[in-house]
Amino acid sequence: MTNVEQDRWSRVKGRLRSSVGEDVYSSWFARMDLESVQDESVHLSVPTRFLKSWIQAHYAERVLTCWQAEMPQVHRVDVTVRTAMRVNAPVKEVAAPVEARRSEGRDGRPSSELRATAIAPVSATHEALGGSPLDPRLTFGSFVVGRSNTLAHAAARQVAEGRRGDRVMFNPLYIHAGV
Numbered sequence: 001m002t003n004v005e006q007d008r009w010s011r012v013k014g015r016l017r018s019s020v021g022e023d024v025y026s027s028w029f030a031r032m033d034l035e036s037v038q039d040e041s042v043h044l045s046v047p048t049r050f051l052k053s054w055i056q057a058h059y060a061e062r063v064l065t066c067w068q069a070e071m072p073q074v075h076r077v078d079v080t081v082r083t084a085m086r087v088n089a090p091v092k093e094v095a096a097p098v099e100a101r102r103s104e105g106r107d108g109r110p111s112s113e114l115r116a117t118a119i120a121p122v123s124a125t126h127e128a129l130g131g132s133p134l135d136p137r138l139t140f141g142s143f144v145v146g147r148s149n150t151l152a153h154a155a156a157r158q159v160a161e162g163r164r165g166d167r168v169m170f171n172p173l174y175i176h177a178g179v
Helices: 002-019 022-029 050-057 058-069 151-162
Strands: 033-038 041-046 075-081 090-093 100-105 109-117 120-124
Touching: 002 022, 002 033, 002 058, 002 151, 022 050, 050 058, 050 075, 050 100
Parallel strands: 041 075
Antiparallel strands: 033 041, 090 120, 100 109
């Protein structure tokens, strides 16, 4: 994307923000990216199908109007979903210590519980996966493994650590439990 396109996109986002308000903008448009501008059409992308559907159903005309204020020749705005493709990003290994702690079991008696966190690959770039942003606080390093969730933890790690070209083991992975 050229600097001119980037500047236009910034101005369109500003118009959109002032048109819909800060709360609506941050909810629906903050993660929208400009992919390209070709002749009379603009190609935007969002991380999820839900965002795409919602924007097309509720804000398509407003987005087009904001683009036409910047570029009158634009007559069409296409919104697509960015795919979460794996990128071969360099990884570094981070080892977390194994710590034992005492806690009370269900019957009120003390029980030993080991919390072990294996070596977890950490992406050198924040953009290792496209798509929805991940909450940096929710990692396998902070996950507490116990008897009740060992299987779910192992399955989730297998999915998350899959490499390009590996056979897909669990896709989609559904984990359900009572709260």
